[in-house]
Amino acid sequence: MLKLTRFPVGAATRWSMRTLATEVSQASGHPQPQPSATGSEGSNETLKKFWTKVDLVKNDSSYELQLDNKSLRTPLGNNLSIPLSRGVLAHMLLHEWSSLSGVIKTHSLPLTSLTSRAIDLKFANEQNDEQAITKVGKRSDIIEMLLRYLDTDTLLVFSPAKEYEGTLRKAQEDLYRPVIKSVEGLLGGQLSYLDSDRDGLRGNRQSDETRAKAREWLNALSYWDLVAFEKVTLTTKSFICGVLVVCSKSSHGLSHPQLNISLEEIAHLASLEIVYQTERWGEVEDTHDVDYQDLRRNINSAAMLCYEERA
Amino acid sequence: MPAAKTAFENLHRQLLINTKAAAKKQNAQDLKKRIALLSYQRINAIKERDVSKTSELTKKLEEVKKQTEDPQVEVDPKLLEGVKAAQQSGHSVEHINDIANYLSYQRTYNELIERYNPGLSMTQEDKIRKTAHRVGFELPDKE
Numbered sequence: 392m393l394k395l396t397r398f399p400v401g402a403a404t405r406w407s408m409r410t411l412a413t414e415v416s417q418a419s420g421h422p423q424p425q426p427s428a429t430g431s432e433g434s435n436e437t438l439k440k441f442w443t444k445v446d447l448v449k450n451d452s453s454y455e456l457q458l459d460n461k462s463l464r465t466p467l468g469n470n471l472s473i474p475l476s477r478g479v480l481a482h483m484l485l486h487e488w489s490s491l492s493g494v495i496k497t498h499s500l501p502l503t504s505l506t507s508r509a510i511d512l513k514f515a516n517e518q519n520d521e522q523a524i525t526k527v528g529k530r531s532d533i534i535e536m537l538l539r540y541l542d543t544d545t546l547l548v549f550s551p552a553k554e555y556e557g558t559l560r561k562a563q564e565d566l567y568r569p570v571i572k573s574v575e576g577l578l579g580g581q582l583s584y585l586d587s588d589r590d591g592l593r594g595n596r597q598s599d600e601t602r603a604k605a606r607e608w609l610n611a612l613s614y615w616d617l618v619a620f621e622k623v624t625l626t627t628k629s630f631i632c633g634v635l636v637v638c639s640k641s642s643h644g645l646s647h648p649q650l651n652i653s654l655e656e657i658a659h660l661a662s663l664e665i666v667y668q669t670e671r672w673g674e675v676e677d678t679h680d681v682d683y684q685d686l687r688r689n690i691n692s693a694a695m696l697c698y699e700e701r702a
Numbered sequence: 703m704p705a706a707k708t709a710f711e712n713l714h715r716q717l718l719i720n721t722k723a724a725a726k727k728q729n730a731q732d733l734k735k736r737i738a739l740l741s742y743q744r745i746n747a748i749k750e751r752d753v754s755k756t757s758e759l760t761k762k763l764e765e766v767k768k769q770t771e772d773p774q775v776e777v778d779p780k781l782l783e784g785v786k787a788a789q790q791s792g793h794s795v796e797h798i799n800d801i802a803n804y805l806s807y808q809r810t811y812n813e814l815i816e817r818y819n820p821g822l823s824m825t826q827e828d829k830i831r832k833t834a835h836r837v838g839f840e841l842p843d844k845e
Contacts, residue, residue: 447780482784483801489778490720492727494825499812640797654800677818684811691804698797 440491447485454481456488463488465507467523469514473506476699477615480506483695501692505618509696513614530617534609537621541605541630542596545661546570547584559667566660573650574631577638580604605630616641619697626689627661635660636690641697654694658687709798713785716805717777723809725775736766 442458453472456463463471473481480502487502508527515523516530541547546567552560575582580601585593597605612620616637624633635657638650659666662683669679744759785798816823824832831841 447784478784479797479801482781485778485784486717486720486781490724492724492731494823496822501808653796654803677814681811681814681818684807684814688804688807688811691800691807694797694800695804700794 440495445485445489447481449475454478456481456484458488465511467511467514467526469510471503471507471510478700479698480695501688502695505622505692505696509615509618512618516614530614533617533621534606537609537624537630537633538602538605540624540628540633541582541602543585543594543628544582544631545627545629546631547582547595549584549586550664551587555667555671559664562663562667566663570631570635570652570660574634577634577650578604578608608634612637613641616697619693622693622696623657623690626686626693627657629661632657632661632690636694637697640694642699654687654690658690661690662686706795706798709795709802710786713798713802713805714777714782716802716809717781718775720805720809721775721777733766733769737763740766 444459446457446460448455448457453474454477455470455472465471471484473484484502484506487500491499511523511527512530512533514520515527549563549567550559554560571582571584578601580603581598582601583595583597585595609617609620619641620633620637623636624630627633635650635652636654639652639654639657665679665682669675674680740759740763744756744763747755747759785801821829834841
């Protein structure tokens with residue numbers, strides 16, 4: 392059986408609270424040169440294409456991705472099998488692998504890393520496998536970590552009224568308020584926000600009641616939805632954006648049609664301040680242009696992960 | 703449904719761009735390998751003073767070098783079939799568009815990363831050669 396040990400999974404594999412800082416910085420997706428033992432970085436970081444044929448095999452309960460007739464495995468050694476209800480995802484994985492060529496970069500397989508994480512997280516937590524859990528993380532720990540993003544949510548911090556002649560604040564009021572309101576409706580609790588004029592640089596914290604409601608909502612998510620949620624939340628620094636993506640794509644959100652907003656709108660909400668900053672100060676090469684694509688590719692990849700076909 | 707059709711066409715275009723780029727790269731690599739092999743065989747033939755074999759290999763080599771790296775490819779029909787099957791369900795037009803957008807974002811992102819970090823996609827050999835070149839040295843010619 393084929394097993395890739397240096398499998399490109401980016402931010403997703405090694406989860407522990409201790410490495411939170413580096414994980415979050417990696418979650419932005421920029422490839423960072425990592426020191427390697429041999430000193431010849433590049434040879435270690437990359438993988439040569441050693442197969443000729445990529446195939447997607449459909450069996451009774453799932454799709455499986457195969458390289459030269461051998462099943463592709465996740466970092467924990469599970470088969471990379473995708474439920475039949477996620478056929479589009481399976482076919483896009485096929486495309487991701489079949490359009491590879493030459494030297495393979497560790498950050499060039501975002502869908503595979505997301506899918507592997509969902510499969511491994513499910514395996515580790517359902518089997519209660521201690522060793523596997525230290526590698527991918529415990530579901531409840533991940534949920535607690537994600538809850539912290541609700542305190543300082545991008546969509547819950549309002550800028551001073553005087554900045555940018557008041558235009559940014561107005562846009563925030565127009566765009567954020569209705570979203571906050573509908574998320575409050577979904578969770579069934581009040582969300583406290585930060586007003587920079589009133590609160591200055593104070594931290595923000597949600598009430599225990601709201602936290603409990605949000606935790607309840609997260610607990611109900613499937614592993615696929617949770618991984619997608621995690622991706623979006625880490626990328627946008629916003630719990631609310633995670634909720635929006637899951638609600639607009641997963642079957643979990645079907646009962647809340649008012650939360651159905653497009654991915655482009657979600658990306659716009661998450662980067663609203665940047666829009667006004669670049670308008671005033673100009674766009675910086677190698678930063679704003681890369682971040683623009685990065686934010687959207689992350690949101691869209693997460694959306695593809697949690698999308699389920701409805702019969 | 704014109705909206706569904708445009709969405710699907712858009713997705714098809716994105717898939718085709720990626721497929722083409724991959725095939726092109728693969729072709730270039732295969733070509734490079736074949737040229738290297740033929741050159742090696744030719745040198746051996748010269749060493750053995752085999753005139754007819756040498757000229758034959760020279761001819762072959764020239765032919766291979768003339769070959770273009772631009773391949774004619776189509777998107778894997780299996781892929782299109784799979785996506786089409788999903789098209790029949792739920793609010794899928796939007797999702798098809800989201801997938802097409804994803805492919806575009808992902809590709810642009812990689813292009814930008816490559817543009818701003820030219821060393822990333824280079825092979826170790828290329829890196830050494832260029833480093834040597836920078837200080838005025840050339841690596842010994844393989845031939």
